[in-house]
Amino acid sequence: DQQVKQNSPSLSVQEGRISILNCDYTNSMFDYFLWYKKYPAEGPTFLISISSIKDKNEDGRFTVFLNKSAKHLSLHIVPSQPGDSAVYFCAASTPSGGGADGLTFGKGTHLIIQP
Amino acid sequence: GAVVSQHPSWVICKSGTSVKIECRSLDFQATTMFWYRQFPKQSLMLMATSNEGSKATYEQGVEKDKFLINHASLTLSTLTVTSAHPEDSSFYICSASRDYTDTQYFGPGTRLTVL
Numbered sequence: 153d154q155q156v157k158q159n160s161p162s163l164s165v166q167e168g169r170i171s172i173l174n175c176d177y178t179n180s181m182f183d184y185f186l187w188y189k190k191y192p193a194e195g196p197t198f199l200i201s202i203s204s205i206k207d208k209n210e211d212g213r214f215t216v217f218l219n220k221s222a223k224h225l226s227l228h229i230v231p232s233q234p235g236d237s238a239v240y241f242c243a244a245s246t247p248s249g250g251g252a253d254g255l256t257f258g259k260g261t262h263l264i265i266q267p
Numbered sequence: 268g269a270v271v272s273q274h275p276s277w278v279i280c281k282s283g284t285s286v287k288i289e290c291r292s293l294d295f296q297a298t299t300m301f302w303y304r305q306f307p308k309q310s311l312m313l314m315a316t317s318n319e320g321s322k323a324t325y326e327q328g329v330e331k332d333k334f335l336i337n338h339a340s341l342t343l344s345t346l347t348v349t350s351a352h353p354e355d356s357s358f359y360i361c362s363a364s365r366d367y368t369d370t371q372y373f374g375p376g377t378r379l380t381v382l
Contacts, residue, residue, distance in 0.1 A: 194375050195360050195362075196373045197373070198370055198372065198373075254313035254326070255311075259308075259309065
């Protein structure tokens, strides 16, 4: 059973526009969420995270929104740049901040930024 | 800071042989290290969690006698795939965290191909 779901396998966005990547989760015990960026044959690179006590976290061009009641989070990238083209993984963790427990990953969304 | 390396980056071996993959935290001490596995176009699946000096905790369905994990120091964890078979061919990624409040930092991954 997929506890973290990324229902869009791919997303194409024009350069300069906003990219919105979505993630849903089913396990109500998750309280820490992360987004990773990954290129083929490389390990994931941490982008941004959010604790369940917040509903928004912003870091430069990246903003993550969390809707606990809907068990939904989204990653906004604005403006989108060609270098943002990659696979984005949503991950979740049970209470700890992510450092002590393994992460549960979604299947990823392949973001393609078109010039 | 927070760099994690893996060695080798890729390995090809014959069926029945054992393969060791190293995961090192280069500029920090990792209390906890994790091992993930990724099949093509699939999510990263947590295999096991290891704390320095303790036995690894394996996820359900992961054979601990087949995937031997050793976390002998605060900067090194090893995964040994024993008696490898073609179905073990996969992309293995490790991550490390400084403590339970820290995020996980991922290594670049190791591509294992078993002939």
